[in-house]
Amino acid sequence: MIARGLKGSVEELPIEKAKTKGAITMFGEKYGDSVRVVEFGDVSVEFCGGTHVQNTGEIGSFYITKESAVVGLSAIAYVQDAMKKLSAVEAEVKNKDIIEGISKLKKQIKDLKTELKVAHENVATPLEELDINGVKVIVDIVENGDIKKLVDDMKNGHDKIATLLLQVKGDKVMLVSGIKNADAKAGDWIKTIAPIVGGGGGGRPDFAQAGGKDASKIKEAKIAALEYIKSVLN
Numbered sequence: 482m483i484a485r486g487l488k489g490s491v492e493e494l495p496i497e498k499a500k501t502k503g504a505i506t507m508f509g510e511k512y513g514d515s516v517r518v519v520e521f522g523d524v525s526v527e528f529c530g531g532t533h534v535q536n537t538g539e540i541g542s543f544y545i546t547k548e549s550a551v552v553g554l555s556a557i558a559y560v561q562d563a564m565k566k567l568s569a570v571e572a573e574v575k576n577k578d579i580i581e582g583i584s585k586l587k588k589q590i591k592d593l594k595t596e597l598k599v600a601h602e603n604v605a606t607p608l609e610e611l612d613i614n615g616v617k618v619i620v621d622i623v624e625n626g627d628i629k630k631l632v633d634d635m636k637n638g639h640d641k642i643a644t645l646l647l648q649v650k651g652d653k654v655m656l657v658s659g660i661k662n663a664d665a666k667a668g669d670w671i672k673t674i675a676p677i678v679g680g681g682g683g684g685r686p687d688f689a690q691a692g693g694k695d696a697s698k699i700k701e702a703k704i705a706a707l708e709y710i711k712s713v714l715n
Contacts (some may be wrong), residue, residue, distance in 0.1 A: 485537065486536055488521070488523050488535060489520065489537050491520075492520075494562050495515060496514055499528065502524065504526045504539055505527045517529060525583060540552045540553060541553050541556060543556060570583060608623070609623040613715065615643045616642065616662075616663045616714055617635075619645075620645050621636060623647070624649075628635040628646040632646060632657045640659070641662040642660070643658075643663045645667075645670055645706045647678075649699060653693065653694055655692055656671055656675055656678070657690045658690070660673050664713065664714065665710060665714060670710065671684060674705055675691035677693075677702040678693030678694070678702050679693045679701050
């Protein structure tokens with residue numbers, strides 16, 4: 482109706498004539514002998530005391546918001562604000578297709594919750610530990626969780642420790658090593674073991690990490706890592 486550009490007409494009519502014309506009254510309203518009738522083409526004839534546009538085209542865009550509406554320039558501002566928010570959402574989900582982006586985020590959250598649950602269960606399982614000349618030695622395969630954090634936590638919790646943790650991520654292998662107050666170097670340890678799983682890496686004497694691409698050799702790498710640290714610390 483707005484787009485049709487219907488011309489409006491306003492006239493004062495005796496109430497009975499207005500009713501005969503088909504003017505719609507508002508329930509509960511009281512009217513005098515003479516009433517103001519507003520008419521827009523064949524779509525609207527009403528009793529009304531308010532102001533009106535001269536043509537429905539003047540209304541422009543029309544958006545119902547809650548129990549009210551915005552029109553004209555306010556409607557344009559309303560849409561501009563909505564488009565800014567839409568662009569902001571696109572940027573946040575990193576996807577022009579917002580629904581697809583949100584679906585991916587929901588899946589990531591679900592996967593992370595599952596990983597976190599398994600990680601908590603895994604942390605509750607004791608890792609293999611040895612004591613070599615007063616140094617706590619931990620070499621093990623960790624199924625889930627953040628092995629960098631595990632290594633940091635172990636270093637903070639022991640006076641003397643040498644640890645190397647391995648983890649399969651998809652078809653890759655992660656290796657993280659930490660040394661504290663022990664006669665060994667994490668970087669050398671990692672450089673020795675990483676090639677077994679088809680990778681390489683290094684780092685500082687107290688912390689090092691690497692990545693490999695042959696997850697099938699992870700158990701072999703664990704055995705080699707343990708043999709290496711035994712030979713260094715003995």
